[in-house]
Amino acid sequence: MPRTEEANQRIREEQRAKILDAAWRAFAKKGTAATMAEVAAEADVSYGLVYRYFSSKEAIFKALVEQMLQSGVLRVQRLLDQPGTPGERLTSLITKILEARRERSEIFLLFQHVMSDETMSEDVRKRLQERGQAYYDGMRQLIVEAQATGEVVADDPDQLVVALMAYLDGLSRLAARESEMLKEHFPDPEIVLRMLKP
Amino acid sequence: MPRTEEANQRIREEQRAKILDAAWRAFAKKGTAATMAEVAAEADVSYGLVYRYFSSKEAIFKALVEQMLQSGVLRVQRLLDQPGTPGERLTSLITKILEARRERSEIFLLFQHVMSDETMSEDVRKRLQERGQAYYDGMRQLIVEAQATGEVVADDPDQLVVALMAYLDGLSRLAARESEMLKEHFPDPEIVLRMLKP
Structure with missing residues (x-):
């Protein structure tokens, strides 16, 4: 049949x-x-x-990024809508991002690759960029709220977000290079969280 | 004539x-x-x-890296042999590195490019890697000394160095992407230095 x-x-x-x-x-x-x-x-x-x-390999990359964008793994709102004070939610968000970068570093490598590959379809890059912006905005919002409750230091919130982004990006880069030192000495979330301490 | x-x-x-x-x-x-x-x-x-x-362009890259390696800009010992307590020297070292990454980000971009380019001469990459290791070791040494004087938090020193390296690497990456947010909101050295606070 x-x-x-x-x-x-x-x-x-x-x-x-x-x-x-x-x-x-x-x-x-x-x-x-x-x-x-x-x-x-x-x-x-x-x-x-x-x-x-x-x-082509680029077609696979594109499909993987689509998969991620659709899966909701990256949905910022879901990460922001947690119980707790702004400071607690910020701590939980950063801890979750660190876990993800540690356990599934290939996702972030793929994003970095796609973002820096100018042959990649404009549409995919644009959507990834928007998602990045949503992360930036969400983190900034939580920081401002946590500054109001006195849970985060009263520095310029944009400088704090840039510092956090730089740190997370740098960890992904070390993971990309399969850094032995990163594997053996993955920094405890407490270390980066101190950047925010009042 | x-x-x-x-x-x-x-x-x-x-x-x-x-x-x-x-x-x-x-x-x-x-x-x-x-x-x-x-x-x-x-x-x-x-x-x-x-x-x-x-x-070729690679020959230019190689010459530029040689220039840097010879110039002493990267001589860690010079940065370590400063007056002051270990904590003060560490603060001064990190502040200087941040200034350099901000003002001459192209140097670090070049290094990252050369390190990740497998067609680049093995010799140049090896020397850059050694220089990177010397930085790691120097920073670790200062951290351990500053922990002894109580100026730096008593966390695992390797995790602290990895965290610092991730942060510095991430800043270079943002600079590489000509990030507007980095230009407008370059984080104050105080922010990253809090990672080390007791």
């Missing part, structure tokens, strides 16, 4: 998802230098099959 | 130095994306002349 169009569609979606899962793993291992062949090996499918779904 | 060999040699050295100065300027403006043609324009010499001295 021939497969129905519906069944074929389901198989295609499953294969595509399987390749993307494999791409994350290949990417976690090799960074953006991972090749299409390594993605195929990781997915345990042929090189040709990967090409049937994705015309 | 024909020029002597000595005079010719002097002219060659002057031209080479002029091209390297221009390369720093082109590089400060355009980052590592600056082209040989832009270096030539900045030096106000022909494209061909630049090529007579440097066979």
